[in-house]
Amino acid sequence: MTTLLIAEHNSSTLSSATLCALTAAQAIGNDIHVLVVGKNVESVADEAASLSGVAKVLCANADVYEYALAEPMGDLIVYLAANYSHIIAPSNSESKDFMPRVAALLDVGQMSDICAVLSADQFKRPIYAGNAIATVTALDAKKVITVRASSFDKNAQQNDQKCPVETIDFVAESVLSSWQSDDITESERPDLSSASRIVSGGRGVGSGENFALVEALADKLGAAVGASRAAVDAGFVSNDLQVGQTGKIVAPDLYMAFGISGAIQHLAGMKDSKVIVAVNKDEDAPIFQVADYGLVGDLFTIIPEMVGKL
Amino acid sequence: MKILVGVKRVIDYNVKVRVKADQSNVDLTNVKMAMNPFCEIAVEEAVRLKEAGVASEVIVMSVGTTQSQEQLRNALALGADRAIWVEAESDIEPLNVAKAFAAVVEKEQPGLVILGKQSIDSDNNQMGQMLAALTKRPQGTFASKLVIDGDKALVTREIDGGLRTVALTLPAIVTTDLRLNEPRYAKLPDIMKAKRKPLDTLSLADLGVTPKSHYRLDKVEAPSTRSAGIKVASVDELISKLKDEAKVI
Structure with missing residues:
Protein backbone atom coordinates (compact mmCIF):
# COMPACT_ATOMS: atom_id res chain seq x y z
CA MET A 1 0.00 0.00 0.00
CA ILE A 168 8.41 10.54 -15.18
CA ASP A 169 8.64 10.66 -18.95
CA PHE A 170 4.90 10.51 -19.58
CA VAL A 171 3.88 13.77 -21.24
CA ALA A 172 0.14 14.37 -21.35
CA GLU A 173 -1.46 16.34 -24.14
CA SER A 174 -3.72 19.32 -23.80
CA VAL A 175 -5.56 19.67 -27.07
CA LEU A 176 -8.88 21.15 -25.98
CA SER A 177 -7.71 23.49 -23.26
CA SER A 178 -4.93 26.07 -23.26
CA TRP A 179 -3.61 28.73 -20.92
CA GLN A 180 -4.11 32.32 -22.05
CA SER A 181 -3.08 34.69 -19.27
CA ASP A 182 -2.72 35.18 -15.54
CA ASP A 183 -3.80 38.22 -13.58
CA ILE A 184 -2.25 37.63 -10.19
CA THR A 185 -3.10 40.25 -7.62
CA GLU A 186 0.13 42.13 -6.95
CA SER A 187 -0.64 42.92 -3.38
CA GLU A 188 1.85 43.50 -0.63
CA ARG A 189 -0.73 41.92 1.64
CA PRO A 190 -0.90 38.15 2.15
CA ASP A 191 -3.48 36.08 0.30
CA LEU A 192 -6.79 35.89 2.13
CA SER A 193 -7.12 32.10 1.91
CA SER A 194 -3.76 31.37 3.51
CA ALA A 195 -3.08 34.45 5.65
CA SER A 196 -2.22 33.91 9.30
CA ARG A 197 -3.90 37.21 10.24
CA ILE A 198 -7.01 38.78 8.74
CA VAL A 199 -8.63 42.13 9.41
CA SER A 200 -12.20 42.27 8.13
CA GLY A 201 -14.75 45.01 7.77
CA GLY A 202 -18.52 44.88 7.52
CA ARG A 203 -21.46 47.14 6.88
CA GLY A 204 -20.45 49.22 9.90
CA VAL A 205 -17.40 50.49 8.02
CA GLY A 206 -19.87 52.59 6.08
CA SER A 207 -18.17 53.16 2.72
CA GLY A 208 -15.45 52.07 0.35
CA GLU A 209 -13.30 55.06 1.35
CA ASN A 210 -13.59 54.13 5.01
CA PHE A 211 -12.12 50.71 4.21
CA ALA A 212 -8.74 52.49 4.14
CA LEU A 213 -8.94 52.30 7.94
CA VAL A 214 -9.30 48.52 7.85
CA GLU A 215 -6.43 48.36 5.35
CA ALA A 216 -4.21 50.53 7.52
CA LEU A 217 -4.64 48.17 10.46
CA ALA A 218 -4.11 45.14 8.22
CA ASP A 219 -0.86 46.62 6.95
CA LYS A 220 0.27 47.36 10.47
CA LEU A 221 -0.30 43.69 11.37
CA GLY A 222 0.92 42.20 8.10
CA ALA A 223 -2.61 40.87 7.67
CA ALA A 224 -4.91 40.18 4.74
CA VAL A 225 -8.07 42.25 4.31
CA GLY A 226 -11.46 40.57 4.37
CA ALA A 227 -15.07 41.68 4.28
CA SER A 228 -18.55 40.48 5.13
CA ARG A 229 -21.14 39.85 2.45
CA ALA A 230 -22.99 42.98 3.58
CA ALA A 231 -19.90 45.08 2.84
CA VAL A 232 -19.49 43.44 -0.56
CA ASP A 233 -23.19 43.82 -1.43
CA ALA A 234 -23.02 47.49 -0.43
CA GLY A 235 -20.17 47.91 -2.92
CA PHE A 236 -17.50 48.89 -0.35
CA VAL A 237 -15.02 46.28 -1.62
CA SER A 238 -14.79 43.70 -4.38
CA ASN A 239 -16.30 40.26 -4.11
CA ASP A 240 -13.00 38.42 -3.82
CA LEU A 241 -12.53 39.77 -0.29
CA GLN A 242 -15.72 38.15 0.96
CA VAL A 243 -15.34 35.81 3.90
CA GLY A 244 -18.32 33.54 4.43
CA GLN A 245 -20.26 30.54 3.34
CA THR A 246 -20.45 31.69 -0.27
CA GLY A 247 -17.08 33.44 -0.18
CA LYS A 248 -13.75 32.32 1.25
CA ILE A 249 -13.56 29.96 4.21
CA VAL A 250 -10.61 31.03 6.33
CA ALA A 251 -8.94 29.83 9.51
CA PRO A 252 -6.16 32.29 10.41
CA ASP A 253 -4.42 32.54 13.79
CA LEU A 254 -6.03 35.95 14.29
CA TYR A 255 -9.31 37.17 12.78
CA MET A 256 -10.41 40.72 13.59
CA ALA A 257 -13.96 41.72 12.68
CA PHE A 258 -14.85 45.42 12.59
CA GLY A 259 -18.44 46.52 12.13
CA ILE A 260 -19.53 42.98 11.31
CA SER A 261 -22.73 41.86 13.03
CA GLY A 262 -22.03 38.15 12.63
CA ALA A 263 -24.62 36.69 10.25
CA ILE A 264 -24.56 32.87 10.01
CA GLN A 265 -23.29 33.21 6.47
CA HIS A 266 -20.23 35.13 7.71
CA LEU A 267 -19.59 33.00 10.80
CA ALA A 268 -19.49 29.90 8.59
CA GLY A 269 -16.47 31.38 6.85
CA MET A 270 -14.32 32.35 9.83
CA LYS A 271 -15.38 30.49 12.97
CA ASP A 272 -12.43 28.07 12.78
CA SER A 273 -10.00 30.95 13.30
CA LYS A 274 -7.76 30.41 16.33
CA VAL A 275 -8.42 33.80 17.93
CA ILE A 276 -11.36 36.02 17.00
CA VAL A 277 -11.59 39.70 17.92
CA ALA A 278 -14.83 41.60 17.40
CA VAL A 279 -15.31 45.34 17.52
CA ASN A 280 -18.89 46.56 17.17
CA LYS A 281 -20.90 49.41 18.58
CA ASP A 282 -23.90 47.12 19.14
CA GLU A 283 -23.16 45.16 22.29
CA ASP A 284 -25.79 42.55 21.34
CA ALA A 285 -24.24 41.80 17.93
CA PRO A 286 -24.07 37.99 17.42
CA ILE A 287 -20.39 38.25 16.46
CA PHE A 288 -19.60 38.64 20.19
CA GLN A 289 -20.90 35.11 20.82
CA VAL A 290 -17.98 33.64 18.86
CA ALA A 291 -15.35 36.25 19.70
CA ASP A 292 -12.55 35.50 22.13
CA TYR A 293 -12.13 39.21 22.72
CA GLY A 294 -14.95 41.66 22.20
CA LEU A 295 -14.74 45.42 22.38
CA VAL A 296 -17.94 47.47 22.26
CA GLY A 297 -17.29 50.80 20.66
CA ASP A 298 -16.85 52.91 17.56
CA LEU A 299 -14.47 51.40 15.02
CA PHE A 300 -13.66 54.88 13.69
CA THR A 301 -11.92 55.75 16.93
CA ILE A 302 -10.75 52.25 17.86
CA ILE A 303 -8.92 51.42 14.63
CA PRO A 304 -6.80 54.60 14.57
CA GLU A 305 -6.00 54.09 18.23
CA MET A 306 -4.89 50.52 17.53
CA VAL A 307 -2.80 51.56 14.55
CA GLY A 308 -1.12 54.17 16.74
CA LYS A 309 -0.39 51.78 19.59
CA LEU A 310 0.76 48.70 17.73
CA MET B 1 -25.95 26.50 -29.33
CA LYS B 2 -27.78 24.69 -26.57
CA ILE B 3 -26.73 25.24 -22.97
CA LEU B 4 -27.36 22.66 -20.27
CA VAL B 5 -27.45 24.00 -16.71
CA GLY B 6 -27.39 22.02 -13.47
CA VAL B 7 -29.66 23.00 -10.61
CA LYS B 8 -29.55 21.58 -7.09
CA ARG B 9 -32.05 21.92 -4.28
CA VAL B 10 -30.25 22.68 -1.02
CA ILE B 11 -30.89 24.25 2.35
CA ASP B 12 -31.36 28.02 2.07
CA TYR B 13 -28.01 29.68 2.75
CA ASN B 14 -29.48 31.84 5.52
CA VAL B 15 -30.72 28.89 7.56
CA LYS B 16 -28.66 27.70 10.50
CA VAL B 17 -27.89 24.01 10.09
CA ARG B 18 -28.64 21.70 13.00
CA VAL B 19 -27.37 18.19 13.50
CA LYS B 20 -29.90 15.48 14.41
CA ALA B 21 -29.76 14.19 17.98
CA ASP B 22 -28.83 10.67 16.78
CA GLN B 23 -25.95 12.16 14.71
CA SER B 24 -27.19 10.36 11.59
CA ASN B 25 -27.24 13.55 9.51
CA VAL B 26 -28.27 17.19 9.61
CA ASP B 27 -31.92 17.88 10.36
CA LEU B 28 -33.72 19.19 7.28
CA THR B 29 -37.26 18.76 8.66
CA ASN B 30 -39.34 21.88 7.93
CA VAL B 31 -36.26 23.77 6.84
CA LYS B 32 -36.46 26.36 4.07
CA MET B 33 -34.91 24.99 0.88
CA ALA B 34 -33.73 26.92 -2.15
CA MET B 35 -31.68 26.73 -5.30
CA ASN B 36 -27.98 26.35 -4.56
CA PRO B 37 -26.49 29.89 -4.88
CA PHE B 38 -23.81 28.80 -7.36
CA CYS B 39 -26.52 27.14 -9.51
CA GLU B 40 -28.45 30.45 -9.54
CA ILE B 41 -25.36 32.07 -11.01
CA ALA B 42 -25.15 29.26 -13.61
CA VAL B 43 -28.79 29.79 -14.64
CA GLU B 44 -28.26 33.55 -14.86
CA GLU B 45 -25.17 33.17 -17.06
CA ALA B 46 -26.97 30.82 -19.44
CA VAL B 47 -30.00 33.13 -19.68
CA ARG B 48 -27.71 36.09 -20.40
CA LEU B 49 -26.01 34.14 -23.18
CA LYS B 50 -29.42 33.44 -24.65
CA GLU B 51 -30.43 37.10 -24.37
CA ALA B 52 -27.17 38.02 -26.12
CA GLY B 53 -28.04 35.69 -28.98
CA VAL B 54 -25.15 33.33 -28.27
CA ALA B 55 -27.33 30.48 -27.01
CA SER B 56 -30.43 29.17 -28.74
CA GLU B 57 -31.90 27.17 -25.90
CA VAL B 58 -31.32 26.84 -22.16
CA ILE B 59 -32.11 23.46 -20.62
CA VAL B 60 -32.04 23.10 -16.84
CA MET B 61 -31.55 19.74 -15.19
CA SER B 62 -31.74 18.51 -11.63
CA VAL B 63 -30.96 15.09 -10.19
CA GLY B 64 -32.85 14.75 -6.92
CA THR B 65 -36.10 14.25 -5.06
CA THR B 66 -39.62 15.19 -6.23
CA GLN B 67 -39.25 18.59 -4.58
CA SER B 68 -36.33 19.41 -6.88
CA GLN B 69 -39.00 20.29 -9.44
CA GLU B 70 -39.62 23.50 -7.44
CA GLN B 71 -36.07 24.66 -8.18
CA LEU B 72 -36.45 23.65 -11.84
CA ARG B 73 -39.66 25.74 -12.07
CA ASN B 74 -37.75 28.57 -10.46
CA ALA B 75 -35.04 28.27 -13.12
CA LEU B 76 -37.71 28.25 -15.83
CA ALA B 77 -39.14 31.45 -14.34
CA LEU B 78 -35.67 32.99 -14.54
CA GLY B 79 -35.60 32.34 -18.29
CA ALA B 80 -34.67 28.72 -19.00
CA ASP B 81 -36.67 27.10 -21.82
CA ARG B 82 -37.24 23.58 -20.56
CA ALA B 83 -36.34 21.32 -17.71
CA ILE B 84 -35.26 17.75 -17.10
CA TRP B 85 -35.84 16.20 -13.71
CA VAL B 86 -34.02 12.95 -12.93
CA GLU B 87 -35.54 11.29 -9.92
CA ALA B 88 -33.01 10.27 -7.25
CA GLU B 89 -32.36 10.20 -3.52
CA SER B 90 -31.42 13.58 -2.06
CA ASP B 91 -27.99 12.29 -1.01
CA ILE B 92 -26.99 10.89 -4.41
CA GLU B 93 -23.20 11.04 -4.77
CA PRO B 94 -21.46 13.43 -7.17
CA LEU B 95 -20.06 10.75 -9.48
CA ASN B 96 -23.55 9.28 -9.97
CA VAL B 97 -24.93 12.75 -10.70
CA ALA B 98 -22.09 13.32 -13.17
CA LYS B 99 -22.98 10.05 -14.92
CA ALA B 100 -26.62 11.15 -15.24
CA PHE B 101 -25.51 14.49 -16.69
CA ALA B 102 -23.08 12.71 -19.04
CA ALA B 103 -25.97 10.64 -20.40
CA VAL B 104 -28.05 13.78 -21.01
CA VAL B 105 -25.05 15.52 -22.60
CA GLU B 106 -24.73 12.57 -24.96
CA LYS B 107 -28.40 12.86 -25.92
CA GLU B 108 -28.78 16.66 -26.08
CA GLN B 109 -25.27 17.57 -27.30
CA PRO B 110 -25.15 21.01 -25.63
CA GLY B 111 -22.33 23.31 -26.76
CA LEU B 112 -21.85 24.37 -23.17
CA VAL B 113 -22.70 22.95 -19.76
CA ILE B 114 -22.76 25.46 -16.91
CA LEU B 115 -22.81 24.21 -13.32
CA GLY B 116 -22.31 25.68 -9.88
CA LYS B 117 -18.78 25.08 -8.58
CA GLN B 118 -20.14 23.40 -5.47
CA SER B 119 -23.32 22.90 -3.53
CA ILE B 120 -23.48 24.50 -0.11
CA ASP B 121 -24.72 21.29 1.56
CA SER B 122 -22.15 18.59 0.84
CA ASP B 123 -19.45 21.09 -0.24
CA ASN B 124 -17.84 18.49 -2.51
CA ASN B 125 -16.87 20.70 -5.46
CA GLN B 126 -16.59 17.68 -7.79
CA MET B 127 -19.48 17.27 -10.19
CA GLY B 128 -18.45 19.60 -13.02
CA GLN B 129 -14.91 18.26 -13.14
CA MET B 130 -16.20 14.68 -13.09
CA LEU B 131 -18.63 15.45 -15.90
CA ALA B 132 -15.82 16.96 -17.96
CA ALA B 133 -13.73 13.81 -17.45
CA LEU B 134 -16.62 11.48 -18.33
CA THR B 135 -17.59 13.41 -21.47
CA LYS B 136 -13.94 14.09 -22.47
CA ARG B 137 -14.76 17.79 -22.70
CA PRO B 138 -12.43 20.56 -21.49
CA GLN B 139 -13.28 22.28 -18.21
CA GLY B 140 -13.19 25.83 -16.92
CA THR B 141 -13.86 25.72 -13.20
CA PHE B 142 -14.58 28.60 -10.76
CA ALA B 143 -15.39 31.01 -13.58
CA SER B 144 -15.64 34.73 -12.85
CA LYS B 145 -15.95 35.65 -16.53
CA LEU B 146 -17.13 33.74 -19.58
CA VAL B 147 -16.79 34.90 -23.19
CA ILE B 148 -17.83 32.79 -26.16
CA ASP B 149 -15.57 33.53 -29.10
CA GLY B 150 -16.35 31.40 -32.16
CA ASP B 151 -15.59 27.79 -31.32
CA LYS B 152 -13.83 28.76 -28.09
CA ALA B 153 -14.94 29.60 -24.59
CA LEU B 154 -12.61 32.02 -22.83
CA VAL B 155 -13.00 31.35 -19.14
CA THR B 156 -11.45 33.56 -16.49
CA ARG B 157 -10.99 31.42 -13.43
CA GLU B 158 -10.66 32.38 -9.77
CA ILE B 159 -7.41 30.82 -8.63
CA ASP B 160 -5.46 31.24 -5.40
CA GLY B 161 -4.04 34.74 -5.50
CA GLY B 162 -5.75 36.00 -8.63
CA LEU B 163 -7.30 35.14 -11.97
CA ARG B 164 -6.32 32.80 -14.78
CA THR B 165 -7.84 32.80 -18.24
CA VAL B 166 -8.01 29.57 -20.23
CA ALA B 167 -9.33 28.94 -23.75
CA LEU B 168 -11.53 25.87 -24.11
CA THR B 169 -12.53 24.36 -27.42
CA LEU B 170 -16.31 23.95 -27.42
CA PRO B 171 -18.17 21.88 -26.40
CA ALA B 172 -17.00 22.54 -22.85
CA ILE B 173 -17.95 22.42 -19.18
CA VAL B 174 -17.88 25.58 -17.04
CA THR B 175 -18.44 25.87 -13.28
CA THR B 176 -19.40 29.19 -11.72
CA ASP B 177 -17.79 31.20 -8.98
CA LEU B 178 -19.42 34.06 -7.10
CA ARG B 179 -18.21 36.96 -9.19
CA LEU B 180 -19.50 35.68 -12.53
CA ASN B 181 -22.75 37.64 -12.28
CA GLU B 182 -25.50 38.77 -9.96
CA PRO B 183 -28.57 36.62 -10.48
CA ARG B 184 -31.91 38.32 -11.15
CA TYR B 185 -35.12 37.70 -9.25
CA ALA B 186 -38.03 35.98 -10.93
CA LYS B 187 -40.94 38.29 -11.80
CA LEU B 188 -44.49 37.20 -11.08
CA PRO B 189 -45.62 36.96 -14.74
CA ASP B 190 -42.55 34.84 -15.48
CA ILE B 191 -43.34 32.57 -12.54
CA MET B 192 -46.83 32.06 -14.01
CA LYS B 193 -45.39 31.46 -17.49
CA ALA B 194 -42.88 28.96 -16.12
CA LYS B 195 -45.72 26.66 -15.07
CA ARG B 196 -46.46 26.02 -18.73
CA LYS B 197 -42.90 25.36 -19.81
CA PRO B 198 -42.00 21.69 -20.46
CA LEU B 199 -40.53 19.64 -17.62
CA ASP B 200 -39.52 16.08 -18.54
CA THR B 201 -39.16 13.37 -15.95
CA LEU B 202 -36.53 10.67 -16.27
CA SER B 203 -35.20 7.94 -14.03
CA LEU B 204 -31.55 7.04 -13.59
CA ALA B 205 -32.41 3.73 -15.29
CA ASP B 206 -33.75 5.64 -18.32
CA LEU B 207 -30.29 7.19 -18.60
CA GLY B 208 -28.54 3.85 -18.15
CA VAL B 209 -27.02 4.89 -14.82
CA THR B 210 -26.80 2.41 -11.95
CA PRO B 211 -25.86 4.46 -8.89
CA LYS B 212 -22.90 3.13 -6.94
CA SER B 213 -21.94 3.92 -3.35
CA HIS B 214 -18.40 5.19 -3.16
CA TYR B 215 -18.62 6.18 0.48
CA ARG B 216 -20.66 5.64 3.59
CA LEU B 217 -21.77 8.41 5.90
CA ASP B 218 -21.00 7.14 9.41
CA LYS B 219 -21.80 10.11 11.56
CA VAL B 220 -22.53 13.82 11.48
CA GLU B 221 -21.51 15.96 14.43
CA ALA B 222 -21.85 19.59 15.31
CA PRO B 223 -18.47 21.28 15.14
CA SER B 224 -16.83 22.14 18.43
CA THR B 225 -18.46 25.34 19.55
CA ARG B 226 -16.60 28.42 20.58
CA SER B 227 -17.12 29.86 23.99
CA ALA B 228 -18.11 33.50 23.93
CA GLY B 229 -14.85 34.73 25.41
CA ILE B 230 -14.57 38.03 27.21
CA LYS B 231 -15.32 41.68 26.63
CA VAL B 232 -12.43 44.05 27.01
CA ALA B 233 -12.90 47.66 28.06
CA SER B 234 -10.26 49.45 26.02
CA VAL B 235 -7.86 49.25 23.12
CA ASP B 236 -4.96 48.97 25.57
CA GLU B 237 -6.55 45.95 27.24
CA LEU B 238 -7.24 44.37 23.84
CA ILE B 239 -3.66 44.81 22.67
CA SER B 240 -2.25 43.42 25.90
CA LYS B 241 -4.58 40.39 25.73
CA LEU B 242 -3.56 39.71 22.12
CA LYS B 243 0.10 40.05 22.97
CA ASP B 244 0.38 38.33 26.33
CA GLU B 245 -2.57 35.94 26.56
CA ALA B 246 -3.37 34.88 22.98
CA LYS B 247 0.17 35.57 21.74
CA VAL B 248 -1.01 36.30 18.21
CA ILE B 249 0.60 39.69 17.70
Missing part, protein backbone atom coordinates in the same frame (compact mmCIF):
# COMPACT_ATOMS: atom_id res chain seq x y z
CA THR A 2 1.47 3.27 -1.08
CA THR A 3 0.17 6.84 -1.04
CA LEU A 4 0.85 9.31 -3.84
CA LEU A 5 0.99 12.87 -2.51
CA ILE A 6 0.71 15.55 -5.16
CA ALA A 7 2.87 18.50 -4.16
CA GLU A 8 1.76 22.11 -4.34
CA HIS A 9 4.57 24.49 -5.22
CA ASN A 10 5.36 27.76 -6.97
CA SER A 11 8.06 26.19 -9.19
CA SER A 12 10.76 27.09 -6.70
CA THR A 13 9.60 25.80 -3.31
CA LEU A 14 7.01 23.50 -1.81
CA SER A 15 4.03 25.23 -0.18
CA SER A 16 3.37 24.90 3.51
CA ALA A 17 0.04 23.24 2.58
CA THR A 18 2.05 20.38 1.05
CA LEU A 19 3.78 19.86 4.39
CA CYS A 20 0.36 19.76 6.11
CA ALA A 21 -0.91 17.23 3.57
CA LEU A 22 2.21 15.16 4.25
CA THR A 23 1.15 14.94 7.90
CA ALA A 24 -2.27 13.70 6.76
CA ALA A 25 -0.60 11.19 4.44
CA GLN A 26 1.52 9.90 7.32
CA ALA A 27 -1.62 9.45 9.43
CA ILE A 28 -3.00 7.18 6.69
CA GLY A 29 0.04 5.01 7.33
CA ASN A 30 1.37 3.87 3.95
CA ASP A 31 4.69 4.45 2.26
CA ILE A 32 4.58 7.89 0.70
CA HIS A 33 5.68 8.94 -2.76
CA VAL A 34 5.54 12.65 -3.64
CA LEU A 35 4.68 13.73 -7.17
CA VAL A 36 6.12 17.07 -8.28
CA VAL A 37 4.62 18.29 -11.55
CA GLY A 38 5.44 21.42 -13.50
CA LYS A 39 7.99 23.08 -15.74
CA ASN A 40 11.56 23.44 -14.45
CA VAL A 41 10.68 21.93 -11.09
CA GLU A 42 13.83 19.85 -10.46
CA SER A 43 14.72 22.00 -7.44
CA VAL A 44 11.25 21.40 -5.93
CA ALA A 45 11.67 17.64 -6.44
CA ASP A 46 15.06 17.90 -4.74
CA GLU A 47 13.47 19.71 -1.79
CA ALA A 48 10.74 17.05 -1.52
CA ALA A 49 13.39 14.30 -1.52
CA SER A 50 14.76 15.45 1.82
CA LEU A 51 11.38 15.49 3.61
CA SER A 52 11.07 13.05 6.45
CA GLY A 53 8.65 10.20 5.73
CA VAL A 54 8.94 10.36 1.95
CA ALA A 55 10.15 7.13 0.30
CA LYS A 56 10.38 8.34 -3.28
CA VAL A 57 9.82 11.48 -5.33
CA LEU A 58 8.38 11.37 -8.84
CA CYS A 59 9.14 14.36 -11.02
CA ALA A 60 7.15 15.13 -14.17
CA ASN A 61 8.76 18.06 -15.90
CA ALA A 62 7.27 19.32 -19.16
CA ASP A 63 5.93 22.48 -20.77
CA VAL A 64 2.39 21.11 -20.78
CA TYR A 65 2.36 21.00 -16.96
CA GLU A 66 3.43 24.62 -16.48
CA TYR A 67 -0.01 25.93 -15.49
CA ALA A 68 -1.32 22.72 -13.91
CA LEU A 69 -4.26 22.58 -16.32
CA ALA A 70 -6.76 19.97 -15.17
CA GLU A 71 -6.79 17.91 -18.36
CA PRO A 72 -3.06 17.03 -18.56
CA MET A 73 -2.75 16.84 -14.75
CA GLY A 74 -5.64 14.38 -14.63
CA ASP A 75 -4.17 12.23 -17.40
CA LEU A 76 -0.75 12.15 -15.75
CA ILE A 77 -2.08 11.14 -12.33
CA VAL A 78 -4.36 8.48 -13.82
CA TYR A 79 -1.32 7.14 -15.72
CA LEU A 80 0.52 6.77 -12.41
CA ALA A 81 -2.48 5.62 -10.35
CA ALA A 82 -2.13 1.87 -10.78
CA ASN A 83 0.56 1.58 -8.10
CA TYR A 84 -1.25 3.56 -5.42
CA SER A 85 -4.02 2.93 -2.91
CA HIS A 86 -4.34 6.59 -1.92
CA ILE A 87 -3.94 9.70 -4.07
CA ILE A 88 -3.87 12.79 -1.94
CA ALA A 89 -3.34 16.52 -2.47
CA PRO A 90 -3.60 19.67 -0.40
CA SER A 91 -6.87 21.41 -1.22
CA ASN A 92 -6.23 24.45 -3.42
CA SER A 93 -7.60 25.93 -6.62
CA GLU A 94 -5.44 23.58 -8.72
CA SER A 95 -6.16 20.30 -6.92
CA LYS A 96 -9.87 21.15 -6.71
CA ASP A 97 -9.70 21.44 -10.48
CA PHE A 98 -7.91 18.19 -11.34
CA MET A 99 -8.59 15.74 -8.49
CA PRO A 100 -12.30 15.12 -9.23
CA ARG A 101 -11.23 14.46 -12.82
CA VAL A 102 -8.82 11.82 -11.55
CA ALA A 103 -11.58 10.25 -9.43
CA ALA A 104 -14.07 10.13 -12.33
CA LEU A 105 -11.49 8.65 -14.73
CA LEU A 106 -10.74 5.95 -12.12
CA ASP A 107 -14.49 5.50 -11.47
CA VAL A 108 -14.10 6.17 -7.75
CA GLY A 109 -15.52 8.78 -5.38
CA GLN A 110 -13.51 11.65 -3.98
CA MET A 111 -13.12 12.75 -0.36
CA SER A 112 -13.01 16.53 -0.53
CA ASP A 113 -11.30 18.67 2.08
CA ILE A 114 -10.71 16.14 4.85
CA CYS A 115 -9.95 17.67 8.25
CA ALA A 116 -9.03 14.46 10.14
CA VAL A 117 -7.73 10.99 9.32
CA LEU A 118 -9.33 8.28 11.50
CA SER A 119 -7.94 5.27 9.59
CA ALA A 120 -6.73 4.42 6.08
CA ASP A 121 -10.31 4.59 4.83
CA GLN A 122 -12.22 6.71 7.37
CA PHE A 123 -12.02 10.48 7.46
CA LYS A 124 -13.72 13.56 8.81
CA ARG A 125 -14.70 16.38 6.54
CA PRO A 126 -16.66 19.61 7.00
CA ILE A 127 -20.06 19.90 5.31
CA TYR A 128 -22.53 22.79 5.24
CA ALA A 129 -19.62 25.24 5.25
CA GLY A 130 -18.23 23.71 8.41
CA ASN A 131 -21.52 23.89 10.32
CA ALA A 132 -21.42 20.10 10.57
CA ILE A 133 -18.57 17.60 10.50
CA ALA A 134 -19.18 14.31 8.71
CA THR A 135 -17.36 11.07 9.43
CA VAL A 136 -17.16 9.22 6.14
CA THR A 137 -15.78 5.84 5.07
CA ALA A 138 -14.39 5.54 1.56
CA LEU A 139 -15.59 2.28 -0.01
CA ASP A 140 -13.46 2.29 -3.16
CA ALA A 141 -10.18 0.35 -3.24
CA LYS A 142 -8.47 3.50 -4.50
CA LYS A 143 -9.00 6.66 -2.50
CA VAL A 144 -8.79 10.12 -4.00
CA ILE A 145 -8.51 12.73 -1.25
CA THR A 146 -8.01 16.47 -0.88
CA VAL A 147 -6.82 17.81 2.46
CA ARG A 148 -7.83 20.98 4.28
CA ALA A 149 -4.31 22.10 5.13
CA SER A 150 -5.26 24.31 8.08
CA SER A 151 -6.51 21.22 9.95
CA PHE A 152 -3.09 19.52 9.99
CA ASP A 153 0.27 20.55 11.41
CA LYS A 154 3.18 20.98 9.04
CA ASN A 155 5.71 18.18 8.76
CA ALA A 156 8.85 20.13 7.99
CA GLN A 157 11.27 17.52 9.31
CA GLN A 158 14.22 16.86 7.08
CA ASN A 159 16.09 13.62 6.49
CA ASP A 160 19.87 13.74 6.27
CA GLN A 161 19.77 11.34 3.38
CA LYS A 162 17.63 12.23 0.39
CA CYS A 163 15.25 9.67 -1.06
CA PRO A 164 15.52 8.78 -4.78
CA VAL A 165 13.95 11.06 -7.40
CA GLU A 166 12.45 9.27 -10.38
CA THR A 167 11.81 11.17 -13.60
